[in-house]
Amino acid sequence: MTVSEPAVDSPGPARVLLRGIVKTYPGVRALRDVDLDVRPGEIHALCGENGAGKSTLIQVLGGAVRPDSGEILLDGVAARFHDPADALAQGVAVIHQEFSLVGPLTVAENLALGNEPRVGPWINRREIRRMGADRLRALDFPVDPDARAEALTTGQRQLVEIAKALGRKARVLVLDEPTAALTRTEAEHLFQVLRDLRSHGLGIIYISHHLEEVSALADRISVLRDGMKVGTWPASELSHDRLVAAMVGSAVDLRATAPRHPSGPPLLRVVGATGSTLRGVDLEVRAGEVVGLTGLAGSGHEELARALFGATRLRSGQIEWRGRSFRPRHPLHARRLGIASVPADRRREGLISTWDVAENLSLAILPKFSRLGWLNRRARNREASEWCDTFEVTSAGLGQRALTLSGGNQQKVLLARWAATAPELFILNDPTRGIDVKTREAIHRQIEDWAEQGRGILLVTSDTEELQRLADRIVVLRAGRILSEPNSGRDRSADVADERR
């Protein structure tokens, strides 16, 4: 990864200066006297664990939340935001993880939304198209202005969001986890765009859990912990370990495990799998080993993981489970055989939004608590509470709505849901995406423990660090075929990392 260019030093006032920001919610001091300054032409990263106060700070900056005290200065002038629209009008644009584009409208129409050029009472469509195309060309964004927003890739949508913000004359751009859903190439392109914007004097605040990204991209890094700012450092002076230590507050034990030596026949064997993206893939997972499966988005690893669990069907190819032919037609079949699959998208594919912790946790083992279909709630709650203890789920109780938990705790609930089925094989899809460092560490240890107990683990992830740390072997797919399978993941992981770039 390239080293970032040095920060553009400018003597003038900060693009944005936050001074003594305090925000208290009932029972929680979300922000305690936080200062932050972002210079013109700077990419300023904001790091911290979940609950450290990052999102509250962004909400304050974006006008969504009014601070109890403290002041905001834009280019040296005190500013006060009534709502997000007001903040945008004054030059602060926040780009959230959930995008605000209108799907059925074209890119150009989205860019002009709320600001449409008119001829008399009529909207001037030709002018909308021309303005949109001009703006995208000026920014050198490879997006078709006539494409409908819903047809764009996530990376393209992000670019359109940025173009939209810049169209409102944004001086400060805040990006919240922008690469969470991007492929490697899309992310690289985004970084290039951000570096360009930096050279035009924009102040950019960049929030990410992905520390490698932060170190490579940012000029300075501020770390928040428990609602307070720990400090601000030039990115070049902050090593990865020191950054993590600043976030967590104590040194994290990045323990190295001894290589595992799984033996015996494979639990799972795939021969010649083909599907809509797969073009013939072989794969084996033995008991007690962690096999990494990765590739660029659309390379087939996502489809393979789903097919092994019966969530989609392969076009052709053989799957064997413990030496027996296995054709899963529904996730239930896979679950009954002892296969667990923890999905990547917790909100869409994992949690039942209307349900509390106990209900969500027990979804896959409900039949266990029933006699003739009748549910024994007390037994269920007892077991759910035990699993919450085992996985150290922090919640207000079993009755808390699962969606109101932090991302890390949501993931723990889902891991517990599947651990409760006592599976022999775990298929883990991006198990630590968007999760804070401490929980990430806990999840990694859990995966290691599972492998030690002799369970097979198929780790499907786009996180290179994670693969390096956990996988015994790494299978990389490209365009539906196996690109390489280094014998020892940990030794050859650099090659893999290169391929992922």
Add this chain to the structure above:
Amino acid sequence: MKEHLRTVLLRLPQFLLMIGGLILMWRTERFFTFHTLGSILELASIVGVLAAGQTFVLIGGGFDLSQGAIVALTAASTAWLAKDYTGPIPAALVGLGLGAMLGAINGFFVAVVRTNAFVTTLSTLLIYRGAAFVLLGGQPISQVMAFARLSAGITLGRTVLAFRAFVFLGAALLAWLVLRQTVFGQYVYAVGGNAEAARLAGVRTVRVRVATFALSGLAAGLAAILWLSWVRVAKPDTGTNLELDSIAACVVGGVSLQGGAGSVLGAAAGCLLLQSLATMITTAGLPDEYRTLVAGSVILTFAAADALARRGERR
């Protein structure tokens, strides 16, 4: 504790409306008598049974507009059987089975073919009612006495509470238990809350969804029998608009049209509330036309209160 308080606060508009309704009832002369309350329960029984079935569909994330038409078709076939061919019990069983089957056809299209629930049940509403026309040849079957015994009942003081009312209470209680206390019930909530997540956790979402529609059809079959016991006539236009009454009862009872939330007891309470209003209007001597006016306003008020409560929830 805090969570409980929040739930109460979220439901505050509904509570206030309930209290307002009770006060109104109190002020209405001769409202709190066995006779009035019993007649409300009896009158609400048909819509109440339908609402219990509709609750399954709504919580599972669906929508059933065909209930009234299923009532017409099952009433026609049951009446035809009971009048000339079989005893009341075989006829009733055939009616219930037919209702469940017609509902399952809805479920098949919604869950397997994946047509939109609204469009599907709107189409089958027309188809089932058309079939009732064809079956009856345009002629009503009258003097169906087979189920008249349901109109008899238990004597309470000077009034008689018909067995119909007990059928409604029993069906509602059973439906409540199934939804609340069984694994199948939990799966219905799961499918309505997040169908994809439920499927990936190993829930047979297609079967669950078909089952909810079949139960709604079964409820319509039961409602048809209650209808025959009361009116004793099966006509092609029997049960017109009953589906709207049952959906309204669910909305007033707090069943979410988004799926995943609500309860049968809520729906039953909503149904009783709407029927009480209707009765109050009649006893107050106002013309019948006011009933729809008031019912519509109440439903909209409840829906608006619910939406406002939800808005507070999102923050």
